[in-house]
Amino acid sequence: MSALPSAWAWLTSAAHWSGSDGIWHRLGEHLFLTAVCLSLSCAIALPVALGLGHLGKGGALAVNISNAGRAVPTFAVLVLLLLTPVGGYGQWPTIIALVLFAIPPLLTNAYIGMRGVDPDVVRAARGMGMTGGQLLRRVEAPLALPMILTGVRIAAVQLVATATLAALAGGGGLGRIITAGFNLASTPQVLAGALLVAVFALLVEGVFELVRRLSPSYGRDGSG
Structure with a gap:
């Protein structure tokens, strides 16, 4: 039996979907890990990007530094964290490594979106007496929303794919199916686990693309 039919037979076996090692359980772990890392990354990167984009100062340096960090492989960061006193097997080393991995696209796209807001609109809002905070919340951030959501989508899809590394640190997720297959x-x-990750990533990308298209600011800057 060739690889694909064998993988399909493995996936369609009811025994592989139930239990603590089953697909549903591993998928739930993968989704939870992705959601936690994405939430933490957004909480760190988006306020910095929005603030720097609003001020128009220091953003290029922050973006360059964050993008330079992407040159370091996530696996290498994970290994280094496992060797530190705060490391050890479990979820936290993986969470830290994945958060660092997800920050650059979030920071870059949000900052570009903020700086891409029409200056005439900003000047008009200031002429209406808006404060800096009001300008950020009511004008700049809504107009930058398509680019912000693009960054969130990219980070989410990358996290889904890279979260398989959690299995190497003793964590859960779909990566455990792949590592168990190797063992x-x-x-x-192994192929079934890889297909599950690929399908999950495509579904996540589809959901975020739908949200982006349904956002009120979609198309205002010519995107889409």
């Missing part, structure tokens, strides 16, 4: 020398299981 068992089961090519169908």
Whole structure:
């Protein structure tokens, strides 16, 4: 039996969907890990990007520094964290590594979106007496929303794919299906795990693209 039919047979087996090692459980772990890392990354990157974009100062340096960090492989960061006193097997080393991995696209796209707001609109809002905070909340951030959501979508999809590394640190997620397949020398299981990750990533991208298209600011800057 060739690889794809064997992987399909593995996926369609009811026994592989239930239990603590089943697909549903591993998918839930993967979704939780992705959501936690994405939330933490947004909480760190977006306020910085919005603030710097509003001020128009220091943003280029912050973006360049964050993008330079992307040159360091996430796996290398994970290994280094495992060797530190705060490391050890479990979720936290993976969460830290994935958060660092997700910050650059969030920071870059949000900052570009803020700086791409029409200066005439900003001047008009200031002429109406808006304060800096009001300008940021009511004008700049809504107009930058398509680019912000693009960054969130990119980060989310990358996190779904990269969260498989959690299995190497003793964490959960779909990566455990792949690593278990390697341990068992089961090519169908390895391929099935990879297909699950790929489909999950495509679904996440589709959801975020739908949200972006339904956002009130979609198309105001000519995107889409």
